[in-house]
Amino acid sequence: MKKFFLLCFCLLVACGSAFAQSDSIMKAAIVKGEEKKSMNRQQILTTGFQALGKNLTSDDKGLELRTSFFSLLFQDSLKKFRSNNYLKHSALRNINFIIGGGIDKSSKINAFSVGLSYNLLNLRDPSEVSLDNKLKGDKDYQARSRKLEAALAKVSNNYKDQQIKFLEGKLTAFAKASTKLKDTAGLWEKVTKLLPDGLVDKIWKDPKILVMYKAFADAVGSHSIDRAFDITKYLDKDQETVFFKFAGFLTSNFFADQMGEAIRTFSVEASKPKGNLKNTNKNLRDADYNAFISELNKEIADPQLNIKTAAEVYRKQQEDYDEQIRKIIQRPLLTLGYVYKYNSFGVFHQHIPSLAFLQGLSGGAKKPWELTLTLSDTIGTNLKDNRGGLGRQVGNIELGLNKVLFKGSDDVSLLEMKLSAEENLVLLGRFTDEKKDQFFCGLTFQGRFSSKSPWLKFAMKYNKDAKFLGFLDITLNLEKAK
């Protein structure tokens, strides 16, 4: 059993190391992907690292650790997750490594298991699909995309032209005042006062800004050209051109960049069902932001496409995208597995080949139904009588229907229900008074409080002879974004 703990330790270290290499944004994306899958899907094939506590309320508890081989690859995360490398290792992502142990009622370890499972149908993996090509076939999606991009380009160009014109006017006025005084006294202060308060410090972090200012100031004043700052390309031009370019430079570095980021935030928030569409950028005036959005709405309104606002278009585009993803993750999944189990009592050695099949039944529905079919054959040999051959063989078939009942605001499954029918067939080595076959009806609820909390699974089974049986499992996805 010492080996069991050693293996668990190695597995934990290996998985921990693999994720320790990831940067926080990528890590968050990885975790988000796993969180969005249904529990039904995660139990059959995980792409991360999962711990499962089985039958916690019974005398025969178990612990299982499951991970994909790809998660165990020791590579720098930038290389490991780079698309070309990631796609090359498709097979490793589809193999799960399983290790587990059992604990009896006196808290002694009484079983150990190790196994593999492989996804034979690699159809559910969205990483292999080009969504761009998928959505290009959707005429409405394409029409809205074109409309949105054209409107954004037009309004952005208007915004930057107006901003440049405003700054150019101010700079020209400063220059005229400076010419009257025959020097550039206070020019620097005047220019910095034009900039958003929160961004003035940025000037001292980018020498390019200072050099551009120097070009402007030299064009304004009567200073001799300092050869230490050779900006002849600008000084060769007439004064008006220098002013225009400096206004464009200031617009890009202090105003348009802020507006661009604000519109990016708007696009992300508008894609959500209840996103915050207000300006959250302290370096951008609410009036400018609201004017931009208002102009964008006017530009994009199109009765033919049934479009009224930009936010509406962003939301529709996101819904179309989500539907495509849901269709992909509803495709069939078929895994072939093998687990070796050692018991310290009864049938010592067990070999368990299995097949698991999963098929979505609801297309792109938000709360889908899924069909589950699992077949397994437990082949046991008994070391005690040293026969080495088959001691006991039990076949199992389970047919289930899983339904997502409730989803959180971030589109993650929070509550699922599964109806199942199960048949156990003792093919060899029946115990005394044991029936050859047993039929069970099952009802399982599995839920979690949020995408970050563990799954709790409560399964009830009914058999006309064995009455009601209840099991409680807990599943924890161990990758957490920091």
Next chain:
Amino acid sequence: MEQVTFTAAFFGGQGSLDINVGTSNISLTPQNPTTTLSLAEGTTVFIVSGFAPSSDHGSIRFDITGDVSPTYSATYPQGQIAPYPVMLFVMPELSIAGGTPLTTVMSIINKKTLNQFVKGLKLHLESQLLQPVVKTKKSSKTK
């Protein structure tokens, strides 16, 4: 015309990043992750959209570098990248000290030296441009 380079590093599978610049459209993919365009000087609007790989490990790191100010970097998590504008100033490379490109100087000097450079430039600007009135007063007092 100035050279502007668009680079996208894709993580976690298939994806694409489209950049619309006026009449030019470029599409970056894991197989074609970088493109350079020749663009006219001035403030330019780029409309960025696309799809970060839709997998558990999907993300894109995007950079716009070259003759632009400011340079641009963004990271997109897995999923759709809804269109949004990026507005940058396309400009010729600035040079200092007899023609050495500013970016070359900045890339080869360490942080300490860069700080010294900025400090020196600040003093230069302050002495020449910020305080001429004070200087005049001082000099008149001396007289």
